[in-house]
Structures are given as structure tokens and as C-alpha cells.
Amino acid sequence: MSEKILMKGNEALAEAAIRAGCIRFFGYPITPQTELAAYMAKRLPKIEGGVYLQAESEVSAINMVLGSAASGARAMTSSSSPGISLKAEGISYIAGSDLPCLIVNVQRAGPGLGGIQPSQADYWVSTRGVGHGGARLLVFAPNSVQEVIDLVFDAFELAEKYRIPAMILSDGLLGQMMEPVVFPDRAPVLLEKPWAANGHRDKRNKNIINSLYLQASELEEKVRQRELRYREIEEKHSKASEYMMDDAEYAVVSYGATSRVAGSAIDAAREKGIRVGLIRPVTLWPFPSKQIFEKSKNLKGILAVEMSSGQMVDDVRLAVNGNCPVNFFGRTGGIIPTPMEILSEIEKMSKGDIK
């Protein structure tokens, strides 16, 4: 069991989902996500109760997830940025119906069809709910293939506990790279779902899954109930990891694949005597605001690094709340920032070049 094997991020995510009890996958091919769906196509039909279905479009796939989740099954879909835009309506309906599911976004560059190289330009849309109506998604941002596996279990379990959709926000780099992984001996926690519309057999009242409420007062109450769950999630489930932060005067804040590159830059900066560390949000919603706020009290500056023109940096500034200056560095269009570029930004910051 404990033998390390090499797996692509996309394939490891698929295998982890199966081990986490996912029995329904609905998808539509898109680069750089396709290995995930291909893996599911091979494996899921061999699992008891397993269904893999390639829908005719992303819109169909997300609505199949809605139906499957409504029946109480652990269901998921995966896509890449343009496909996630197509799923936005369905994601809002899933959130409005208080259904748990997993949505994977292996991000590529945008906007529009954009390109097929890695990107993190879907931060805003992911952390603000994807669809209309002010809903939230749990958003997880792994930075290694091993962490992909661990977070898939967390994503399904928290989604079901709080009855909200969860997203793994991956990217083309993390999806395509192979790293050694070990699958943990972790049995999925499967909760009772007394709300599931799976046939009442004349033994109970019927369950109705719905997101339409024409009485404003009734809908406001629904939204308030959901908000209470959101507050509890923010209180209990935000997560960030730290590297070299004990004596740090400066910090880089970076998530996902970019945080790997940032880590290399921090090692190089440390060799030059710059006391810099890394704060890496593992959950993007809820954002680890408290942890960043506390750390920022003792910092001279923060550098946010992303594969975008600057999106997460908004949440960093809100979290820091003026405690220290916040700089930004990013590459877009599918370009991955290099350790040298990030190092040079850290050096600038440490010499007082702060915006």
C-alpha cells in the first residue's frame, strides 16, 4: 500500500475521488483536464454502482451532477476554465438547492477560449461563487499531487457536511505533472442524507430538491440559513501553510502551482540573507484572512504572486487591512513565473521598493 508511485495530478485526483466514494462522474473533454475524465472512464464502470458519462456539453454535465447529487450520490464533474463558465448556471442551481458535489477546475489561460497553458485567472470567479445569486463554494488549492489526493477527501466530506458544492482549483501545471504519491488508508466518511430525493417508497414524506422560492420572505430565510453555514465554515475551515515564516520580515503569499515556484525563490532569497517566508492559502474560500492578518502585524511587506494580473491579491489586502504594504507580481497568458523573476521582486521589496 505504502509504495510510492508516479502519477499525474489529473489522474491522482480521479483515483482519489473514487477512493473517497465518488460513484458518479459527468464530464466533457477539454485540455488540460482530459486525463481526469479518461481515468474515470476506465475505472468508474468497474466500481459497484459507478457511472461515468460523457455528456454532450458542459451544461448537460453539470445538470447531471445536480440530479445525481439530489439523489444522494457522491457526484463530480471536471473541466477547465471555459468549460467552468458554461457550468456557472448549474453551479448556482446546485448551491441554491443546497446540494453537495465536487467541481474540478484545471485552469487554463483566458479570457475566452484563451490558451491551454496553466493559469490562475479563475480565482475571482471561483471564490465569488462562480454562478449568479451570491452563493459560495468551498475552494481548495493544492500545490502538489500528494495534496491533491488529501484535499479531494476533505472536499467531498465538507461539501456533504455543509450541503454546499466544493471546488478543487487546480491548473495545467499541477494537472499535467507527475510526482510520487502514496494513497492514504483513509476510509470515506459517508453521512446519512435524509434530504435525498431517492424514492420514499411510501415510508416517508417526499423530498423535494428545488432552488425556486417565489415568496420573498421564504427565500430570505433560506439565504439566511445558508449564510449561517457560511459563517461557520469561515470560522472553522480556513487553512494556510507556512514556510520559513518564524523569523520572516517579508512574506510571499501564493497558492497552487505558483507557490512551488515561489518556494524556490524564497530559498534563493534566504541564501542572500533576506528574511522572507511563504504563506500559502490551501483554502481560497474560506480565505485564511485571520492567519494573514496576524502575521502581517510583524511584517515589513508582502508580495502576492499569481498566474494572473492580480486577483487573490485583493483578498490579501483585505486581510492585511493596512498592517503592511502589499506588492504584486504575476504572469498571464499561460506563462509560468520563474524563480528568478520572483526573487527579483523579493529583492526589490526588501530594498524598500514598495508600492
Place this chain on the structure above:
Amino acid sequence: MVKNIIFAGFGGQGVLFAGKVTAYAGLSQGYEVSWLPSYGPEMRGGTANCSVVIADRPIGSPLVINPDVLIAMNKPSFEKFAPLVASGGIIIYDSSLIDSKCDRDDIEIYDINATELSQSENLKGLSNMILLGKAMKVVGILKDKSIEEGLVKSVPPRKSELLKHNMRAIELGKNN
């Protein structure tokens, strides 16, 4: 120790496979490893490459920009990556297909007529393994046993009869 390696050539020459064998060989020797393919339109008839990192500490960036070791299987790859090799680095290239010259004196350059050898030795399609054998001998981090384990892990069981040909190609690379 951190070794950043780029395998580069035409799509279909087995650059991704050679990278995978190397990554598995590193893993079986207890190192941290990562493998990242180029993916995109350049793979159709153009150049394909992959970044492999072997290290004795957690790996930061899996994307190699300035390789310590470049294994070049075609001319466009040689011309693209040779200027990027880190100072003190190593290039191993297929002299059957590459007639370009690199006049850098801060790196070591080795050549082997891998494609010709693969044809004359009845190992068609295994010039990648010949180059890998040569590279592993020159670089000297990975043991023979690890390479063999890397091969066993990388060749699917239904194609296991190909193992011995791959091993022979690696041996050939080491001895030429």
C-alpha cells in the same frame, strides 16, 4: 543535490518516456522527483520536451528553465535549449540527427549516433534509451539497478517483452 533535466526532441521519439524512466529511477533511489511534459500544439510534428527534477530535498519549481542536463534528440531542440543549459551543465545529443554546433566552453558536450546505432543494432525506435544510457553514465547519479527498476515501472505489463530491448539499448548507450 538538485538535478534539473530536460529531454527534448520530436513528438514520437520517446522523450516523455525517457523522462518517466529517469524519474522512476530517481524515485527508486529514494530521491524526490517531478516530471512535467510540455503540452500543446507544438507536440504535433514539432518539438516535445519534458522537465525532470531529481533532488534530495522537496522540489520547488517542477518547470526546468536552465537545465543541468540536456538530452537533445533533434536539431530544433538542440538549438532551442543548448543556450539555456546552466553553466557547468551537460549536453548529450544524437549526432545522427543533429549537425549543429554549440561553442560554449562552460559546459560539457557529449554526442552519440543514437539513431544510427538503434537501426544497425536492430533496436528501432529506441534511440531515446541509447541516449538515456549515455546520459546516465556521464551524469553518474543513478545506479544501473535504479534505471532497470525505472524501466520496469514505466513499461506497461502487457508490453513487458520490450523490457530486454530497452535494457540492451541503455547498455549500448553506456558503452558508446
